[in-house]
Amino acid sequence: MKSVRLIAVASLLAALGAAPLPQVSVALAADAATVQPKEGWYAKLVDNAFVTRYAVLPKPDGVQIIDSRPTARKFDPGHIPTAINIPDTQFDKMADQLPADKNTLLIFYCDGLECMLSHNSAYKAEKLGYANIRVYAEGYPEWIQKGHVGAVSVPYIKKLLDEKAPMVLIDSRPKERKFDKGHIPGAISLPDSQFDKLAGERLPADKATPLYFYCEGLSCVLSSDSAAKAVKLGYTKVMVVPEGYPLWAKLYGAGPTAGSAPAAAVPAIQQGKESGTITAASFEKIFKEAPDSIHIIDVRDAREFATGAFKGARNVPINALEKRIDELPADKPIVFVCGAGGRSGEAVDMAKLLKPALKTYFMDADIKWTKDGSYTIVEKK
Numbered sequence: 001m002k003s004v005r006l007i008a009v010a011s012l013l014a015a016l017g018a019a020p021l022p023q024v025s026v027a028l029a030a031d032a033a034t035v036q037p038k039e040g041w042y043a044k045l046v047d048n049a050f051v052t053r054y055a056v057l058p059k060p061d062g063v064q065i066i067d068s069r070p071t072a073r074k075f076d077p078g079h080i081p082t083a084i085n086i087p088d089t090q091f092d093k094m095a096d097q098l099p100a101d102k103n104t105l106l107i108f109y110c111d112g113l114e115c116m117l118s119h120n121s122a123y124k125a126e127k128l129g130y131a132n133i134r135v136y137a138e139g140y141p142e143w144i145q146k147g148h149v150g151a152v153s154v155p156y157i158k159k160l161l162d163e164k165a166p167m168v169l170i171d172s173r174p175k176e177r178k179f180d181k182g183h184i185p186g187a188i189s190l191p192d193s194q195f196d197k198l199a200g201e202r203l204p205a206d207k208a209t210p211l212y213f214y215c216e217g218l219s220c221v222l223s224s225d226s227a228a229k230a231v232k233l234g235y236t237k238v239m240v241v242p243e244g245y246p247l248w249a250k251l252y253g254a255g256p257t258a259g260s261a262p263a264a265a266v267p268a269i270q271q272g273k274e275s276g277t278i279t280a281a282s283f284e285k286i287f288k289e290a291p292d293s294i295h296i297i298d299v300r301d302a303r304e305f306a307t308g309a310f311k312g313a314r315n316v317p318i319n320a321l322e323k324r325i326d327e328l329p330a331d332k333p334i335v336f337v338c339g340a341g342g343r344s345g346e347a348v349d350m351a352k353l354l355k356p357a358l359k360t361y362f363m364d365a366d367i368k369w370t371k372d373g374s375y376t377i378v379e380k381k
Contacts, residue, residue: 035047035137035138038113040116040119041116041119041135041137042108042118042122042135044133044135045137046135047136048136048138048142050134050136051065054107055081055082055143057082057220057221057224058220059218060082062104063105064084064106065080065082066083066084066085066107066108066109066121067080068118068120069111069117069140070087070089071085071087074111074140075153076155076159077152078239079140079150079151079153080109080140080143080148080151081151081224081240081242082151082242083151086121087117088117088118088121092124095125098130102131103131104130105132105134106122108121108134109135109137109138109143111139111141112137112138112142113138113139115139118135118137118139122135149224149228149239150239151239153243154248154251155251157169157184158248158251158252161185164312164314165210166209166210166295166329167209167210167329168188168210168211169187170190170213170214171188171245172191172192172222172223173189173220173222175191178216179258180258182254182256183255183256183257184248187214188202190202190203190226192226192229195226196229199229199233204329206328206330207234207235208235208326209235209237209329209330210237210239211230211235211237212239212240212241213226213227213240213241214240214244214245214248215244216245217242217245217246218242220244223242267285267286267290269286269333270282272363272379274364276345276362277345277363278335280365280377280378287310291311293332293333294333294335295328295332295335296312296335296337297313297328297334297337297347298338299316299336299337299338299347300315300317300343301317302315308369308370308371308372308374309369310373311373313337318343318347321347322354325350325351325354325355328351328358330357333359333361334360335361335363336351336360336361336362337367339367339368340366341366341380345362347360347362348360348361364379364380365378
């Protein structure tokens with residue numbers, strides 16, 4: 001009897017010319033998350049497959065993914081591509097960043113099943129009149145666990161560059177038409193159209209080296225395409241910078257161009273008498289004139305390092321070096337330093353044994369530092 005009534009109602013609606021149910025509602029229902037809502041959760045949940053459909057470049061119209069986590073500590077170093085950041089604690093102040101169209105699909109997420117930030121923000125958005133809200137409860141942890149490439153912010157790239165962090169920043173845009181006319185400082189050009197041809201010579205041999213790909217902003221797919229190719233080659237730390245060069249230029253000014261004045265020639269490394277050494281004079285010349293051309297790894301213990309060190313040096317104590325050997329960058333020569341040359345010489349020997357492709361040197365010298373960054377070097381005879 002019930003089925004007969006349903007058929008009759010359907011026939012009546014058809015006769016009256018009733019419109020079919022909106023397709024978007026059907027799609028959302030089909031993609032509902034399998035996890036059951038907990039107390040206090042926003043009821044309308046979606047799963048990873050649903051979010052994957054929209055976390056793509058170029059950024060789709062009619063949808064906005066929102067990361068409800070803290071900016072510097074969480075969003076900047078890793079988030080779902082195309083997401084904007086509106087921390088739940090600042091929602092009321094930043095709500096003007098939400099789309100003007102209240103029918104836009106909003107997808108909130110945060111840091112997993114125990115995180116309430118996304119649910120709190122979803123309720124707040126609902127009070128503002130937004131009518132199409134979903135929460136991805138598993139959030140960013142599951143996004144990475146599923147093997148997706150994460151994204152970082154442009155300010156985070158600036159931070160890494162300022163800290164001289166080991167990484168390779170890759171511009172996926174056409175070289176002559178885009179890269180040569182302005183790019184993020186320190187980036188290498190590897191156009192996506194030539195990735196297969198040039199990747200072998202331009203990407204580092206160490207597959208654990210962090211790689212950051214960018215292109216022409218949220219409308220550009222080149223960086224995400226190149227990132228996917230890098231993952232297939234076996235690189236394990238691959239991220240994209242979705243806002244790319246346009247936001248860099250807006251925040252920090254236009255980058256270097258092909259017509260820029262050429263950089264000063266980098267002083268050559270002068271090897272010392274003992275194998276694997278760099279002379280003190282050569283080191284000081286490079287340190288003063290072209291510090292960005294080398295990586296300085298201080299192998300003293302953390303207590304010693306805290307009392308004074310070369311500006312820009314990174315501390316990897318000799319006792320931890322073997323376990324952390326894969327952290328060593330391969331894009332520039334490495335100069336190991338310590339107080340008397342013993343531990344830094346041991347570091348060179350260890351690197352040659354475990355990662356022979358690295359270019360490593362040490363100073364056979366007595367070095368003393370002060371907290372203000374000044375130092376004295378007395379080379380051993």
